Amino acid sequence: MTSVTESRPPSERDRLRIGPVALALPAAAWMLAFFAAPLVVFLVYSFLTAKLYDVSGPLTLEAYRDAVTTEVNRTLAVNSLVVGVCVAAATVAIGLPIAYWLRFAAGRWQVLVLFLITATFFASYLVRIYAWRSILGENGLLNSGLERLGILDEPLGFLLYNRFSVSVALVHIFLPYVVLVLYAGFRPISPALVEAAQDLGANAFARWRRVVLPLIAAPAATSFVLVFVLAAADYVTPQFLGGTDGALLGVRIQAALTGSGNWPLGAALSFLMLAAFLSCYALTVILLRALRLHRIRFVS
Amino acid sequence: MSTTQRSPVTFAVTMLALLFLYLPLVVVVLFSFHATGALSFPFTGFSFRWYRDTFGSPTFSSALQNSAIVATSVAILTLVLGTMAAFGLSRCRPRLRAPLAALFFLPITLPGLFVGIALLVYFARLDVQLSLTTVMIAHFVFVFPYFMLVAMAALDRLDPALEEAASDLGASPWKVFRKVTLPQIWPILAGATALAFALSFDEFIITFFVIGPDSTLPMFIFSKLRRTVDPSINVVSTVLMATTLFLWAVAFVFALRAERGRTRRAGGVLGEATP
Amino acid sequence: MTHPPFSTPFTRVELLRRSGLVVLTVGAAPTLLAACGGGDEAAAPEASGTIDYLSWEGYDIPDPMTDWKTANAVDVQSTYIGNHDEIQAKIKAGGGSYDLITYYQGYKPLYSELGILTTIDTDKIPNIENLFPVFKEADSRNLWIDEDGNWTGVPWTWGSIGITWDDAELPGGLDSWYDLLDPKFKGKVGVINDPLGAFTLTAHILGKDPSALPKAEYAEIEDFLTKMVGQAKSVAPSFGDMTTQLIAGDIVACYQGWAYQNSLAAGAGNDNVKTKTPTEGAFSFCDLYAVPSTSDNVDTVHAWINEALVPERNAAIAEYLVAAVTVEESAALINADTKALYPYDDLELGDSTGDRLAKLFELAPFYGMPPSESDEYITFSEMSEKWEEIKQSA
Numbered sequence: 023m024t025s026v027t028e029s030r031p032p033s034e035r036d037r038l039r040i041g042p043v044a045l046a047l048p049a050a051a052w053m054l055a056f057f058a059a060p061l062v063v064f065l066v067y068s069f070l071t072a073k074l075y076d077v078s079g080p081l082t083l084e085a086y087r088d089a090v091t092t093e094v095n096r097t098l099a100v101n102s103l104v105v106g107v108c109v110a111a112a113t114v115a116i117g118l119p120i121a122y123w124l125r126f127a128a129g130r131w132q133v134l135v136l137f138l139i140t141a142t143f144f145a146s147y148l149v150r151i152y153a154w155r156s157i158l159g160e161n162g163l164l165n166s167g168l169e170r171l172g173i174l175d176e177p178l179g180f181l182l183y184n185r186f187s188v189s190v191a192l193v194h195i196f197l198p199y200v201v202l203v204l205y206a207g208f209r210p211i212s213p214a215l216v217e218a219a220q221d222l223g224a225n226a227f228a229r230w231r232r233v234v235l236p237l238i239a240a241p242a243a244t245s246f247v248l249v250f251v252l253a254a255a256d257y258v259t260p261q262f263l264g265g266t267d268g269a270l271l272g273v274r275i276q277a278a279l280t281g282s283g284n285w286p287l288g289a290a291l292s293f294l295m296l297a298a299f300l301s302c303y304a305l306t307v308i309l310l311r312a313l314r315l316h317r318i319r320f321v322s
Numbered sequence: 323m324s325t326t327q328r329s330p331v332t333f334a335v336t337m338l339a340l341l342f343l344y345l346p347l348v349v350v351v352l353f354s355f356h357a358t359g360a361l362s363f364p365f366t367g368f369s370f371r372w373y374r375d376t377f378g379s380p381t382f383s384s385a386l387q388n389s390a391i392v393a394t395s396v397a398i399l400t401l402v403l404g405t406m407a408a409f410g411l412s413r414c415r416p417r418l419r420a421p422l423a424a425l426f427f428l429p430i431t432l433p434g435l436f437v438g439i440a441l442l443v444y445f446a447r448l449d450v451q452l453s454l455t456t457v458m459i460a461h462f463v464f465v466f467p468y469f470m471l472v473a474m475a476a477l478d479r480l481d482p483a484l485e486e487a488a489s490d491l492g493a494s495p496w497k498v499f500r501k502v503t504l505p506q507i508w509p510i511l512a513g514a515t516a517l518a519f520a521l522s523f524d525e526f527i528i529t530f531f532v533i534g535p536d537s538t539l540p541m542f543i544f545s546k547l548r549r550t551v552d553p554s555i556n557v558v559s560t561v562l563m564a565t566t567l568f569l570w571a572v573a574f575v576f577a578l579r580a581e582r583g584r585t586r587r588a589g590g591v592l593g594e595a596t597p
Numbered sequence: 598m599t600h601p602p603f604s605t606p607f608t609r610v611e612l613l614r615r616s617g618l619v620v621l622t623v624g625a626a627p628t629l630l631a632a633c634g635g636g637d638e639a640a641a642p643e644a645s646g647t648i649d650y651l652s653w654e655g656y657d658i659p660d661p662m663t664d665w666k667t668a669n670a671v672d673v674q675s676t677y678i679g680n681h682d683e684i685q686a687k688i689k690a691g692g693g694s695y696d697l698i699t700y701y702q703g704y705k706p707l708y709s710e711l712g713i714l715t716t717i718d719t720d721k722i723p724n725i726e727n728l729f730p731v732f733k734e735a736d737s738r739n740l741w742i743d744e745d746g747n748w749t750g751v752p753w754t755w756g757s758i759g760i761t762w763d764d765a766e767l768p769g770g771l772d773s774w775y776d777l778l779d780p781k782f783k784g785k786v787g788v789i790n791d792p793l794g795a796f797t798l799t800a801h802i803l804g805k806d807p808s809a810l811p812k813a814e815y816a817e818i819e820d821f822l823t824k825m826v827g828q829a830k831s832v833a834p835s836f837g838d839m840t841t842q843l844i845a846g847d848i849v850a851c852y853q854g855w856a857y858q859n860s861l862a863a864g865a866g867n868d869n870v871k872t873k874t875p876t877e878g879a880f881s882f883c884d885l886y887a888v889p890s891t892s893d894n895v896d897t898v899h900a901w902i903n904e905a906l907v908p909e910r911n912a913a914i915a916e917y918l919v920a921a922v923t924v925e926e927s928a929a930l931i932n933a934d935t936k937a938l939y940p941y942d943d944l945e946l947g948d949s950t951g952d953r954l955a956k957l958f959e960l961a962p963f964y965g966m967p968p969s970e971s972d973e974y975i976t977f978s979e980m981s982e983k984w985e986e987i988k989q990s991a
Contacts, residue, residue: 451694
């Protein structure tokens with residue numbers, strides 16, 4: 023604080039200092055009670071013994087052992103990993119050009135297009151799921167359209183009920199989110215930089231590789247990991263679009279809780295998944311730090 | 323300020339992306355007006371019958387009402403507690419900042435599945451009956467970090483010199499807040515509140531686990547999805563999309579106002595400052 | 598009276614008064630007793646308030662019960678499930694004050710063990726007399742009747758599983774469950790995420806008893822089910838969703854179909870969905886209304902159940918659900934289409950409708966479910982676990 027503050031009477035100074043904590047207290051209490059505490063309780067449950075739709079007794083690693091040794095869980099975990107990575111990669115790969123265009127080439131259209139893209143973020147999660155069913159199905163929009171145009175004789179059966187359809191729907195869900203994050207990442211970058219590179223003779227590829235990507239690495243990496251985490255843990259999309267091929271671990275976790283009533287197993291699977299996610303976050307931070315890409319600031 | 327370039331490739335990608343994003347949604351809205359019960363092409367004719375059916379359905383009305391009630395409560399709570407918390411977080415001791423920030427922002431990084439399931443188990447343990455109240459509690463946890471992100475961004479952009487000047491002139495902290503800080507940040511807070519309402523209104527992933535016998539609009543859509551689907555589900559989706567789209571527009575407009583206001587004010591204060 | 602009667606001077610007035618009181622009391626006794634509820638008369642209680650319902654969509658029979666609800670000012674708040682296990686999961690996870698649930702008879706042992714069921718007060722449901730005799734016998738197949746003769750559920754509808762198919766794509770349908778395994782149906786068969794149903798049906802087809810299946814014999818079931826799930830592209834999360842897939846043309850026939858799907862499809866504008874029982878038969882399911890331990894409006898629920906057993910009402914319900922009647926007189930009241938679903942009039946099965954249904958239940962039985970703990974037989978949890986594996990490996 024400046025000298026102005028220090029010259030005030032002590033009682034006022036103290037009031038300023040206690041203030042912030044008191045202000046943050048209600049929200050902090052709520053989050054402690056309804057976010058932190060439940061997670062702790064849930065963690066404890068992962069060490070309890072499962073009884074039919076109930077838990078009991080001694081602390082044990084049974085649930086974890088069960089979770090790790092069952093082959094089904096391993097298959098689903100791999101599925102989740104693959105789908106998560108694909109979805110994250112696709113959204114970032116598509117999001118980068120969009121954010122670039124918005125920041126550097128959109129001009130007057132920036133606000134409108136940004137609004138339009140991010141508005142789809144609110145287009146109800148569930149709606150999209152069955153909307154994609156009616157597009158990708160054998161009698162859906164895509165197939166009937168292509169048949170009508172004479173390009174196909176038989177409908178394409180591989181568009182729906184597999185990892186592909188799950189991934190398409192998840193990309194549809196997370197793309198607006200990524201565009202927003204990347205756009206915010208692009209904001210502080212001056213267009214003069216890119217122009218300078220252009221003037222110095224760099225082609226589009228070189229401009230991207232040497233100027234844009236390093237600047238955007240941190241937000242891109244963060245959104246990649248975020249989308250990966252959220253996509254891998256999805257439990258509704260696979261049920262309606264995934265078929266037998268595109269099942270994800272989240273469905274199993276949800277079934278353990280609301281179906282077979284095996285809470286310790288659900289908890290164990292959840293925390294194993296959580297540990298995997300935390301490692302991904304940590305890895306990203308470490309990688310960014312190592313490549314010295316985590317703190318690039320430019321004045322615009 | 324920004325010079326625009328020509329970049330055909332990124333332009334093409336953006337346009338294709340817009341098509342990709344809007345195609346399913348347009349199909350949904352289109353079929354809400356379908357004359358028959360089919361949800362596949364060809365489109366045979368326009369009719370409002372599904373709208374009539376849906377709006378006449380008592381389960382729909384009660385779900386809509388419940389969603390509105392929950393979203394309003396969540397929005398108000400988030401606004402009040404969130405604004406306080408944002409101030410608290412930005413002005414507290416550096417040592418407290420990291421743990422508080424973790425507590426406030428962690429929910430965004432966790433999938434809704436975990437938050438929902440943990441709450442389900444927690445409420446069961448505490449013998450709390452699932453109801454709209456538990457839904458509201460859960461929604462707050464989910465929505466709060468988003469509000470905080472926006473609010474913190476707004477507070478970061480505040481010019482501390484203005485507040486200090488006001489204090490030095492003898493104004494109490496509350497008066498400083500009311501007369502100096504609030505006028506600068508209220509548009510962004512209003513936008514963030516609209517965002518909070520929209521997020522709560524549309525929430526499904528966590529709600530699925532903590533809801534009791536009363537339904538919300540997304541839960542209503544889900545139960546329709548589990549039933550054999552007819553265009554009434556498109557109607558409900560259209561209503562949901564229209565509402566949240568409107569709110570997002572409101573939030574967007576407020577955010578823009580805040581941007582322009584700040585630029586204006588930065589020039590104005592320098593000229594207006596008089597003892 | 599302080600003095601012995603004969604030593605006290607009675608006036609004529611007093612005598613009259615006393616005898617009058619006695620007469621009054623004696624005459625009032627039956628009325629008083631009845632008012633105390635301890636009489637022989639069984640009567641449905643007054644209905645009022647809200648019924649919090651938890652079960653399948655459709656089983657809250659909104660249309661057939663509309664006038665009763667209006668007349669009694671009863672409001673039904675419904676929570677719908679996608680599969681049966683959600684009922685016990687929701688109730689055990691602190692799921693609020695549900696007043697009315699249904700359960701498939703096989704679930705009775707599990708639900709009793711979980712403490713979900715309460716004894717039904719049959720005095721409050723006089724219409725229980727209207728049921729077919731086969732539903733009232735306290736034999737082992739009628740799981741809703743305890744060894745002590747206590748009822749934990751009331752049968753109000755039943756049906757049999759069959760093959761549900763799209764008649765426009767597959768005219769006439771299929772005659773055998775094994776037809777679904779034909780390579781030409783690869784990717785075109787509907788399967789639903791119902792572990793117990795899939796298990797019970799497969800056990801029946803292979804001639805085994807699902808409630809007592811030796812662990813070693815499970816391999817056959819697993820084999821059959823793996824092949825069947827391999828014929829499917831997706832395991833539907835609900836019957837409604839499976840019907841949606843049928844209408845959309847993603848599948849042509851369903852393993853473990855249900856006649857209610859015909860009605861669901863018709864509701865969405867498609868009249869081509871039909872259901873029939875193949876030659877190997879299937880299993881029957883009896884759905885029972887039950888009062889869970891969480892109920893706080895017990896009387897109204899009893900009144901509801903009683904009303905569902907009124908002959909005209911039971912007939913209307915069967916037509917609404919595309920299902921069967923449990924009330925004897927209702928068999929004559931249902932329309933031709935509903936009657937055609939089940940062999941009420943098939944003389945080969947028996948002399949009376951009651952006999953015929955009893956015979957039907959021998960051919961398409963009400964099965965129990967696997968035990969929750971056993972060294973010899975496959976258990977409920979083992980069966981559920983294996984179902985997850987089958988879904989993944991297929």
